[in-house]
Amino acid sequence: MGENNTLGYNGDHVNDFDGKAFEDLYRRMYPTLKKYAIYLVKDVEEAQLILNDVFIAIWKNKVVMVNEKAYLFRSVKNGANNYHKTSRLNYQQIEEEEVQEIRDGKADPYQSYVHKDSARMLYDLIDQMPERRRLIFYMYRIEGFSYKEIATLLDISVRTVEDHLVKGFQFLQERVLRNKAEFR
The missing domain is CATH 1.10.10.10 (Winged helix-like DNA-binding domain superfamily/Winged helix DNA-binding domain)
Structure with missing residues (x-):
């Protein structure tokens, strides 16, 4: 049913973004996408932040989707990949700062x-x-x-x-x- 829904389609024009369709999409897909995001990043908080980013981007950009499941799962996967890239880059920087604080004796x-x-x-x-x-x-x-x-x-x-x-x-x-x- 939801596989080929078009978010933003309100019956008249595909270009008219429909807030009710967005809310319906959010309610239907959030639980499944949350589980998927948690599986990918192994962190509930980060998974929720990724999902918030995905849904906010859809709302801000008034994204019209032909295959919503494929689009949403790909968006979550991309968000998880970005999370892993930035966490790897920031890991050394954070670790060095913490080590420096301990060396300073201040922390x-x-x-x-x-x-x-x-x-x-x-x-x-x-x-x-x-x-x-x-x-x-x-x-x-x-x-x-x-x-x-x-x-x-x-x-x-x-x-x-x-x-x-x-x-x-x-x-x-x-x-x-x-x-x-x-x-x-």
Whole structure:
């Protein structure tokens, strides 16, 4: 059924990008693509970021697809390949910086570990948010989109974006306060 659907086709003109078709595509394909991305990058957080990038690019560029499954799976695979390329290039640079910090005596290895562990726990908490709120949160905090850009991309009001972000921050604050000892 979905194999030969044309995203963006609203019945009249193929060139008219249809937001409802985009939302339907997102809901149908996200779970499968997430599993595929996790398989490729072996990291849930990175997989979600790759998927967000793919769907944002489709929305921004108003991509019209003839074979949506092939296009989406290829896009995720390309995103995973880019992730692996950049992670290999950055690995040496990051490793050298950490070694330099330890040599300087300024950074305590235990503190570096605790900081990384806290960040991992924070991302786990973000992943517990409802799907739409999590997407908006990532777009704002990680990707750096403005409220207005997010509202335009997701076809929602700026007020709705604000509401999702406020509730997201409240959610994180409640969880962090409940588990204060783990975040020290």
